Every structure is written in structure tokens, then in C-alpha cells.
Amino acid sequence: VFKHKMGSSVLLTVFCLLTPLHAATVSDLSLKNMDFAMNLYRRIASYHDKNIFLSPLSVSAGFTALLMASAGDTRQEILRGLNLEQLEEAERPEAIPQLFQLLHHNISGNGSLKLEQSTAIFVRQHFNIEKEFQDNMRKFFNAEIKTLDFSNTEGSVSFINEYVKRQTADKVTDMISDLDEFTQLLLVNTIFFQGDWEMPFDPNLTQNAPFHIDNYNIVQVPMMFLDDEFYTMEDVPLGAKVLKLPYREGVSMLILLPNKGRDYTEIDDEISAERFQSWIQKLRKIKLEVNMPKFKMEQSYPLQKILPDLGISSVFTNAANLSRLSQDGGLKVSKVLHKAVIEVDETGTMAAAVTRIGIIPYSLPRTFTVNRPFFFFIYHEDTSCLLFMGRVIDPTKY
Known part of the structure; x- marks a missing residue:
């Protein structure tokens, strides 16, 4: 099955x-x-x-x-x-x-x-x-x-x-x-x-939360939660943040989240292979609380x-x-x-051991909350080959 x-x-x-x-x-x-x-x-x-x-x-x-x-x-x-x-x-x-x-x-x-x-x-x-x-x-x-x-x-x-x-x-x-x-x-x-996610989300922590389609439309979506170390960076000129969610076996999803108030249609015109490469090169590992909607x-x-x-x-x-x-x-x-x-959800190989190194328990957690329209790219790391790409305006629309 x-x-x-x-x-x-x-x-x-x-x-x-x-x-x-x-x-x-x-x-x-x-x-x-x-x-x-x-x-x-x-x-x-x-x-x-x-x-x-x-x-x-x-x-x-x-x-x-x-x-x-x-x-x-x-x-x-x-x-x-x-x-x-x-x-x-x-x-x-x-x-x-x-x-x-x-x-x-x-x-x-x-x-x-x-x-x-x-x-x-x-x-x-x-x-x-x-x-x-x-x-x-x-x-x-x-x-x-x-x-x-x-x-x-x-x-x-x-x-x-x-x-x-x-x-x-x-x-x-x-x-x-x-x-x-x-x-x-x-x-x-x-x-x-x-x-399968390298670091699966715990389904017990998924709960409904608001997703702001635009200034006037808000939908409730099942929001997944994970607290761990992630690779992230900020593209200041573009007005957006980037988060890498690795799968097992050398493939990753890159989330591009426009800053609050930044129109995603303006970002459409700025995405290029060169820019994508620069995001990957500038990723840095930090402790993060990630909130991300399930969607299909x-x-x-x-x-x-x-x-x-x-x-x-x-x-x-x-x-x-x-x-x-x-x-x-x-x-x-x-x-x-x-x-x-x-289809994006929490599941992965839950038995996979996650080694947490260098996390300072008393450091204040930063958050990466995907609660507004975003872009995503699924790519093969060794070749930088883009396998899939998309944008999510409304995660409740199949």
C-alpha cells in the first residue's frame, strides 16, 4: 500500500x-x-x-x-x-x-x-x-x-x-x-x-493557526511545529528570509518567505538562478522555532x-x-x-536519531513562522538541480 x-x-x-x-x-x-x-x-x-x-x-x-x-x-x-x-x-x-x-x-x-x-x-x-x-x-x-x-x-x-x-x-x-x-x-x-524529512515534525504539536492570504483574507491551517537548529539567511535587498528544510538523501526544500508587508508579486520578478545560488551559499545554522503549514x-x-x-x-x-x-x-x-x-506533512522516519550539538538551552529561540504567502524550491544539493518549485498563496486550496 x-x-x-x-x-x-x-x-x-x-x-x-x-x-x-x-x-x-x-x-x-x-x-x-x-x-x-x-x-x-x-x-x-x-x-x-x-x-x-x-x-x-x-x-x-x-x-x-x-x-x-x-x-x-x-x-x-x-x-x-x-x-x-x-x-x-x-x-x-x-x-x-x-x-x-x-x-x-x-x-x-x-x-x-x-x-x-x-x-x-x-x-x-x-x-x-x-x-x-x-x-x-x-x-x-x-x-x-x-x-x-x-x-x-x-x-x-x-x-x-x-x-x-x-x-x-x-x-x-x-x-x-x-x-x-x-x-x-x-x-x-x-x-x-x-x-522523508531529516528532522520530522511531531504530529502531536500540529495545531490550527491563522494564515494571512492578504490583508483581508485569513484562513485557519494545520500549522506544524519544530524546535531545532536550522540553516537560514536573510536576503535584505529582496525583503525576504530563507529557510532550508532538509530531506534525507541529499535533497532539500528551500522556503522563501517575504517579510511582513512585502508583496510576493514583487519578489516574483527577482528570483533567478544566481540569486538562488547566493541563498544556498549564505545559509547559516541557528536555533529556530519553525511553524509551517501542512499543504497539498x-x-x-x-x-x-x-x-x-x-x-x-x-x-x-x-x-x-x-x-x-x-x-x-x-x-x-x-x-x-x-x-x-x-503533499507536505509531518511524517518522516520518526525513528531517525537527531543529534543536537551546540544548542544553548537558555538562548532565546528565534522564530520562522510561515503564516503568509511563500515560495518553495525542492532541489538536489550536490548538483543544485531544481526538481520542483512552487508558491503557496492559500494552503487550504488543493
Whole structure:
């Protein structure tokens, strides 16, 4: 039985296609991916003032698979939109996919971290896919390629949903409800993360407390409490504080909390890979009382409507050049669905011993109280790779 663990996060990206090493390093890729993440986040944020949650790594990995399918202007647009242009090597089109492969190996290489990514391509019967593309998909993404009879839409929908459900430990059960009868190829990219806090919160100390959505709206939320030593810092020019909550196995959540009276929308524009790196470098350990809301979110984004704002547009039109995927002309991407789920609660491995060193019992506790809109980032420490990011405006909204 799959139990909700702290920070169970799941995400997937779906591409729906219709017919008629290295000079660069893994850390370069992580930085580029982080700036792409911030750009994508800002576009989504410009549409509404609600909760946001996404996996930049999943979007990038999925589009890198598409990068191997594309040529000409379509390829250049994807490179620029993903912020990967500088990592491109003219003589080695496989350079970027190799970097993603290496990154994935660095993140989950020792097998202790529960982070699973998978890619699958569902192809209409009698559809001709280039052998080189198939080989590259298997080589770099360990991708499954399956043939489906899309005219049997019910059977195809059921098959794809079952695949997604299996890859996401049953967290996403109904990814798609229907398929266009003209669908020729569907690419699904999933990422699943399950993390236990290094220092779990005690559920007995969780109690309802106010969360200030804005000056006029207050909701009651279950607020978790933990008194320990934490890494924290203050970004004075930005008007925000940063708190690091480590998971086990080398992954951490970074909370960015705007100061009281500081509008989170002003901070939206200031978040960058460079700034993120500076937060991590300036973290210092101090004794803190942390109050943080439990929350869970499920978010879906039709990226075909958002990515043109980042310059990735021709792939969704009749001008798409996907000739490296298939010589059968007239291919374009009709849909890119991005779905993410996260659940944040107290649970973790409660038996884990927590060694407390150098805590002065009579020192006055400082507090870090997350009782207003905040941002969070889940990242892999060794590579600085951003796995997930989001903002919480109202923790009671699923």
C-alpha cells in the first residue's frame, strides 16, 4: 500500500503529436535549467494569483526528448526557450541529451534517493518513426516505445492512464480523459519524488493557526511545529528570509518567505538562478522555532498556451519541423499537459536519531513562522538541480 510520505511529489508532462561529454557540465545544465524554471514560473504567475506547483526538470527533460526529434527553426526555438543554446555543440546533437542522462545518474546514482523519472512514447499503428530517434530515446531516456490503435480511443486512454498511474505510484489516476482521433504520437514524461524529512515534525504539536492570504483574507491551517537548529539567511535587498528544510538523501526544500508587508508579486520578478545560488551559499545554522503549514496541491498546466510566450511556438503550428522523428510530413505538437502533485506533512522516519550539538538551552529561540504567502524550491544539493518549485498563496486550496 502506498502511504503518503512527506513531500510526495509527482509530476508529468504529456506531448500529443498530430499529423496533416562535454564542454558543458552538469552544473551548467542545472543553472540553465533553473533560469528556464524561473522564466516558466513567471509566465504561469502572470496568468493568476493562485497556488503554483511544477517540475522544471520534467518539462526540460520532456522537451529535450522533443529536441532530438526536431530540426531547423523548431529546434532553435526549443533550444532558446529552454535556455540551452549555449550548451549546444554543432557537431554533437546528442550533447544535451547526454548531459540530462548524466544529471539523472548524479541525482539517483546511489539508489538511495526516491526520485524516478520515465519517458514513454505511444505511437499509432503503421506510423513510421526514424530508427535513430528510437535508438536515442532508449539510450538517453530509457524510453519505452509502444504501438497503440488510437482509433480505439477508449482502449488507448485506458492504456495510457494505467501507464501513468503505475509510474506515479498511483498518485495520478486519470491523466487524460480523451484523445483526438487524429492523434499519431503521444510522449509522456513522469517524475516521482518521495522524501522523508531529516528532522520530522511531531504530529502531536500540529495545531490550527491563522494564515494571512492578504490583508483581508485569513484562513485557519494545520500549522506544524519544530524546535531545532536550522540553516537560514536573510536576503535584505529582496525583503525576504530563507529557510532550508532538509530531506534525507541529499535533497532539500528551500522556503522563501517575504517579510511582513512585502508583496510576493514583487519578489516574483527577482528570483533567478544566481540569486538562488547566493541563498544556498549564505545559509547559516541557528536555533529556530519553525511553524509551517501542512499543504497539498495538484496543479495542471496546458503548456502549449504558455510556452509560445517563451519563444517556443512553431512546434505547435503547421510550420513544425519534426523531421528527425519521422519523415512522414505534417507533424505538430497539439498538446503539452503538465501535472504536478505535492503533499507536505509531518511524517518522516520518526525513528531517525537527531543529534543536537551546540544548542544553548537558555538562548532565546528565534522564530520562522510561515503564516503568509511563500515560495518553495525542492532541489538536489550536490548538483543544485531544481526538481520542483512552487508558491503557496492559500494552503487550504488543493
